[in-house]
Amino acid sequence: MTEDGGRTWKKISRFPGVPDMTYVNMIIASQHDENVVYAAFNNHKRGDFTPYLLKSTNKGKTWKSISSNLPKRGSIYSIAEDYENPDLLFSGTEFGVFFSVDGGKHWKQLKSGLPTIAVRDLAIHRGEDDLVLGTFGRGFYILDDYSTFRSFSEEKMKQEAILFPVKDALLFMESTRIGGSGKSFQGASFFTSENPNVAATFKYYLKDDIETLESIRRKKEDEIREEGGDIKYPSLDELRAQNMELKPKLQFTLKDNAGQVVRRLQKSPSSGVHEVEWDFRYSSSGPITESDVNKEEPAMGTYVAPGTYTVAMSKIVDGIETKLTESVSFNVVTLANVTLETQNRRDLADFQQKVSDLQSILRAVGNLIDDIENRLNKMRVAAKSVKGDNVNILSDIQDIQSRLNDIKISLYGDRLSSRLDIDRSLSISDRINRAVYGTISATSAPTQTHRDGYQIAREELEPVLREIQQIFKREIVSIENELDRVGAPYTPGRIPQLNRDSRR
Template identity: 30%
Template sequence: DAAADVHLDHHALWINPDNSDHMILGSDGGVSISWDRSDNWYQFRNLPLGQFYEIGVDMRDPYHVCGGLQDNGSWCAPSDTRSNQGIRTRDWYNVGSGDGFFTVMHPSNTSLMFAESQGGNLIRVNLETMERTRMRPIGRPDADDEMPELRWNWDTPVVLSSHDESTLYIGSNLLFRSSDLGQSFTAISGDLTWSVDRDTLSIMGVPGGSAQMSRNDGQSSYGNLTAIAESPLNEAVIYTGADDGRVHVTQDSGETWTDITDRLEGLPRYAYVTRIVASHGQDGEVFAAFDNHRNDDFNSYLYHSENFGQDWRRIGSGLPASSLNALAQHPDNAELLFVGNEVGVYVSADAGVTWVQMGSGLPTVPVDDIKIHPRENDLIIGTHGRGVWIIDDISPLEHLSTNVMVANAHIFPIRRATSFNPYTPQGWTPGIFAAPNPPSGARIRYHLSSDVEELELRVTDATGKLVRKLDAQVASGVHEVIWDLRLQLGSGEESAGGGLGPRVLPGAYIVELVTGADIVQSEVSVRMDPRVEIGRRELMARHQVMIDSYRIGSAVGLAERALEEATNQLVAAGELVAGRDNEGLTSEIQQVREKLAALNEELDDSSGGGRVWRGIETSGAMPTADALYQIEESWAKVPSLTEGVNAIIGDVESVLRQVYAPIAMPDLPNELPIPSKGR
């Protein structure tokens, strides 16, 4: 075996035509390279590759994304590590083996999930102990004491009920239901497939019973369920679809089933059912997607029904000729749909009537699954080749409308923001891929119907007090600004000395977008890191200490800037006087410069309390005694030093008036406000 230590299932091999010892091998495990004709191999670990079939998300905070991969089992990773290292390979953890497929997370018990490998081999995983319970149903004897013939798909569908957190569905050629999280299963249907002898069918024009490179396309069984959908409006309504194209619905929890396959006009017979979505928009509404590429037909087959599948209408204007792999409906906007095909993701804002391709930097890649996180409103995309992609907060898509488009300006709803301290370990990992974490702070999106000359984007507290002004684009279209939750002193001179300050307290804030005479507003909620335990009184006291530190630091910054400006003016004046043979004035300039330097040194020695807020902010603990002492010391000294700065500026002015004519007199630094804790 020339690649004994490389992941099997090889797909591509390149041999350097100029050096046959140099080889590159592509497999289900990624890309590996050899420089000694396969004696040793090195796997590239800086390539974001992954062949996901199915994905799932949980409700942890931050939430985790799980998924099943081709011959690599099932894995999970956090959507945000809250670390400066990003999301690395080491952040992923294995929850299942074999070829991975559906990963289904419990909505309230975040230590419990389901994963499966090929052929419906379902396991329940305890994420605290990593124990795995195998639970693929085997059925029960019928009236003739015969065990049912169960056929399981390579990618067997698994669904956890949205009405009952203990109810689980899994499909072979029969549909099974468990009311106790898989401890026991009951068949609630007969055979929901055509049960066709597949040797009588053709693949790409070749009869199934004839010689093929991979008999029956390599599938071990045929005539099994590939899609299950429970209505979010009525738990008794369930749809199923099969790999042989058969579609059923029950409206009484499986007591009776109706075959609705023949109602799908224009659908080729035996087209593979990839997805069924029972809509939350209205009772009886359902969408279904099909794949007929096995019959050399790459058209997109997408159907819509409003009466439980009794009548269907084919939809999909704008979709290319590409098989449909994934279909998802937004949990809050029933008109907003997404499909995944062999080239990417398409979106519809009118219940599937028209479609456009989503860009967002997604490469051209097969998309096999799509999820929308119900809390964070993120769009999560599972690709078969390029791993998992996340589009953070799709509120602009959710709320896009004609009214929004024609309004002069519009702010989309802003997702709750979390104030936290990132984990900042020392880490040097060259050659290892790391996905970036989403930016921390509040993600503000707004739309302008046309270009504007002036625009102001600002954040205020609930009383209208200005907290921060943000830079923003003035061109038409949708724009995004990340507010890092930091405040800044008011717009007066005091703001120039300190830059950005501490993060704001938890609470509600108002975002205002001002364009000319128009003002639009939206609210953003800021919360404390839920991992940090601190009382509200302590939190406010801690914040006030940081504000005191920030304000005195701002005063020091203003004073030092004034001294620097005055020093530069004296240097320029000294250069002019040097050619006048006026030793008295030269000496006076030097004496004032020495006073400026001495005062600057005193300011620097007294400035420690103006910097400690940064250290206080790095944890949720109360300030230390030393930090409080430094702040008090700065407040005791800096106000009088600021008065000294104002006084010495007068000395500078006296010297400069001896050097410059009135018309050429440079602008002196403005008089500094004297800092006061009571302000």
């Protein structure tokens, strides 16, 4: 220990609870108090894996352990102190990294994305409030923006849930390399590393796991097993109740400054500190697909405009939503690094939303036409099996199919003319898609061509929707009623009939 810039030194060789000659793995001076110093000792080469982490508040004259609840067989390699909050400490151990918000009285492990590995070194990036880890044999890891931990406390950790303050979120269009993303054409040896997602990040804390019927049963079985008792196999009713129980979810509801819901994000609940990201997009207004059903959420839509938004956290258990936190306000801001930027981002976002909604209607109409044609094909086959006259039924089916063919030409263009290289006017989908893909990732204002294309497509789509509605709600139903009357085999959309012995 030196107090004169290294001219004279004082040796400190004994530390409470630490075996003599134990290796000093790291020692750091506090950035807040010249009297405070931290030291990490490592004795694993002698078969001693005890975590020795000490603190002195009088320039090394006396020391006390701050290892508290760190793993008993987890050697300590490194320690770091936050540059704003002296009570916020990080410790690298044999089994990962831990943090304390009370100067080392209590420690909690950081796990998300980090394997169980020795953390040999720690560094804090002040510009971004990032915690950088150097591990033994597993490379470097970075915890982005740990600043939320500064507002943590043991008292707050008794709450059921905490949604931490949100930094300004940067909205920008990410550039892409020639040839695609990642390494592109650079070759396998070209070093790349993934950038953080372009998103607003919400960090949250959940005190306890949300228990399910299955987790409660398994916990009881563990207790019986520890006591040496016999475990009873669950009854059929118990297993059925577990199987039918809805999985609990955490929901994060985002709203704009007018209070309108922008997006609902869901995540499986797990105790501890976690984060969820929002990609600055609305939910898609397009038709729900099987992929959406499997993910249990709609696809992403268009980008929002810069401005003030709020996020709130709730839990959904047995289908019932319960609020966990109050709303937290944050700002979505843009980077000033684009050319031809629009002067009105709200107008741009509104136009992107309008053309996306129109494209969604176009896709929905296409799905409906496919559904109608599928039903027509099956009704055509069913009509051939009736014993009576089927001419009128087949004629009505063919009439609808012919009209659908004309509608598809209006929507998607004449593919035969295109194949024969014959000039044709733009279809409805041509106009909509040009407006969508010309503005979807743009930061400049929509051109007049985009606006005109949208307006023309909207006007041309209106009569198509009316005719589709007439076909779907009346004419298809009329044919299905006739098929029921003549005793035709079942086709999708019809309710099966009993007592059909008197088929004609």
